Amino acid sequence: METQRKRVLSGIQPSGNLTLGNYIGALRQWVAEQAVYQCYFCVVDLHAITVPQDPAELRQKTREVAALYLAAGIDPERSTIFIQSHVSAHAELGWMLTCLAPLGWLYRMTQFKDKSAKQQQESVGAGLLNYPTLMAADILLYQAHAVPVGDDQRQHLEFTRDLAQRFNHHYGETFVIPEVMIPKAGARIMGLDNPNAKMSKSEASEYHAIYLTETPEQSKKKLMRAVTDSFAEIRFSDEPERAGVNNLLTIYEALSGQTHDAIEAQFVGKGYGDLKKAVAEVVNETLNPMRSHYQKLTQDAGYLDGILASGAERARERAEQTLDLVRERMGFTIPKR
Numbered sequence: 001m002e003t004q005r006k007r008v009l010s011g012i013q014p015s016g017n018l019t020l021g022n023y024i025g026a027l028r029q030w031v032a033e034q035a036v037y038q039c040y041f042c043v044v045d046l047h048a049i050t051v052p053q054d055p056a057e058l059r060q061k062t063r064e065v066a067a068l069y070l071a072a073g074i075d076p077e078r079s080t081i082f083i084q085s086h087v088s089a090h091a092e093l094g095w096m097l098t099c100l101a102p103l104g105w106l107y108r109m110t111q112f113k114d115k116s117a118k119q120q121q122e123s124v125g126a127g128l129l130n131y132p133t134l135m136a137a138d139i140l141l142y143q144a145h146a147v148p149v150g151d152d153q154r155q156h157l158e159f160t161r162d163l164a165q166r167f168n169h170h171y172g173e174t175f176v177i178p179e180v181m182i183p184k185a186g187a188r189i190m191g192l193d194n195p196n197a198k199m200s201k202s203e204a205s206e207y208h209a210i211y212l213t214e215t216p217e218q219s220k221k222k223l224m225r226a227v228t229d230s231f232a233e234i235r236f237s238d239e240p241e242r243a244g245v246n247n248l249l250t251i252y253e254a255l256s257g258q259t260h261d262a263i264e265a266q267f268v269g270k271g272y273g274d275l276k277k278a279v280a281e282v283v284n285e286t287l288n289p290m291r292s293h294y295q296k297l298t299q300d301a302g303y304l305d306g307i308l309a310s311g312a313e314r315a316r317e318r319a320e321q322t323l324d325l326v327r328e329r330m331g332f333t334i335p336k337r
Contacts, residue, residue: 005036005037005038006036006037006038006145006146007037007038007039007040007142007143007144007145007146007176008030008033008037008038008039008040008144008145008146008147008148008181009039009040009041009042009138009139009142009144009147009178010026010030010040010041010042010147010148010149011041011042011043011044011047011084011138012026012043012044012065013043013044013045013047013048013065014043014044014045014048014058014061014062014064014065015048015051015053015058015061015201015202016061016200016201016202016203017061017064017201017209017211017212017213017214018064018065018068018201018211018212018213019189019199019200019201019209019210019211019212020189020199020209020210020211020212020251020283020287021188021189021190021198021199021200021201021209022201022212023072023212023286023287023290024189024251024254024255025188025189026148027068027069027072027073027074028072029148029181030069030072030074030079030148031072031073031074033148033181034074034075034078034079035078037145037146039074039078039079039080040079040080040082040142040144040315040318041069041074041079041080041081041082042081042082042083042084042087042138042315043062043065043066043069043082043083043084044084044138045058045062045083045084045085046084046085046090046091046094046134047084047131047134047135049127050125050127050128050131051125051128062083063304064213064298066081066083066304066307066308067294067297067298067304068212068213068290068294069081070293070297070304070307071212071290071291071293071294071297072212072290073290076307076310076311080311080314080315080318081307081308081311082308082311082312082314082315083308083312084138086308086312086315086316087141087312087315087316087319089137089141089316089319089320089322089323090134090137090138090141090319091134091137092323093137093140093141093319093322093323093326094130094133094134094136094137096137096326096330097133097136097137097140097163097167098130098133100163100166100167100170101130101132101133101163105132105159105162105163106129106130106132106133107129109131109132109155109156109159110155111131111152111155111156112128112129112131112132131156132156132159132160132163133163135156135159135160136156136159136160136163136164139157139160139178140160140164140175140176140178140322141318141319141322141323142315142318142319142322143175143176143322144176144178145176145178145179146178146179146180146181147160147178147179147180147181148181148182149180149181149182152188152198154180154182157178157180158180160178161177161178164176164177164178165177167326171326171329171330172329174325174326174329175322189247189250189251189254190243190247190250191203191205191208191209192207192208192209192210192222192223192225192226192227192247193205193207193208193225193226193227194208194227195226195227195243195244195246195247196240196243206222207222207225207226209222210222210223210283210287212287212290212291212294213291213294216284216287216288219280219283219284219287220280220284223248223276223279223280223283224273224276224277224280226244226247226248226276227244228244228245228248228272229241229242229244229245231245232271232272233245234249234264234267234268234270234272234275235249235264236249236250236260236263236264245272245275248275248276248279249263249275251279251282251283252275252278252279252282255282255283255285255286256282266278
């Protein structure tokens, strides 16, 4: 039965074009999880507004991300696909958890410290500080047993676990304590122009990232210009000065399915140009079917709207069950339906 399967929840912000890193680190893993878990995948648009957004672009990117979920192979018959803001329980539980979260916990979050350091204190929005409590609400609403996240989100999941345990201690056993799921290979894909920084969907540089909706020619051009080094040796390495080549090899490993040893043997006696061509080939072989499916989806707005409406309805039903329990435990009156 469906209820016997463990639940998984994850989402991506619609704050830029989805990248190859998003595919390897998240979407591809989500597709595989559908056969094992009861999955909830949302487009987390409420998280996106912790920084200023152009309204028209936010709407466009929200639909784009949802279409890419489907194009990547997430099946709406097996998984619940929805937009975060379409389920108001996220915001309500987020506020309840904000009131429970110690301020010191929030100030210690690395992402807040890094992002706020780049802004003047007066311009830092409270949403940036409270981002982790909304993320906790996203996860805990669905009583998720596991959350597939990249290394950079591990601290947020630890925060969620701590906050859930704090709630359970104060109000009685209410929330499932979620576990982290990290993919074994390719969990952190770096920028092509700066292999010491994570590949980001909001980076402005033309040669930073491979985008899922760009043409094969654009992807190949970027990869052929990717930063390498002067060692002229193709092997996996943790050395910082070899980060560029290691990043290309990591991408190749994740998409080809070959082992470290097999890949290094394949490129013995070859140059970085050969490596880049091989990576470009496997990238486009992987992404081209997805790109074709995405184009078809975006030509049928009614189909996408129907999927999102159905997903929101299913998500809302599950979320309200949890929210009613939280309301009762905290002493709120339960609305009659």
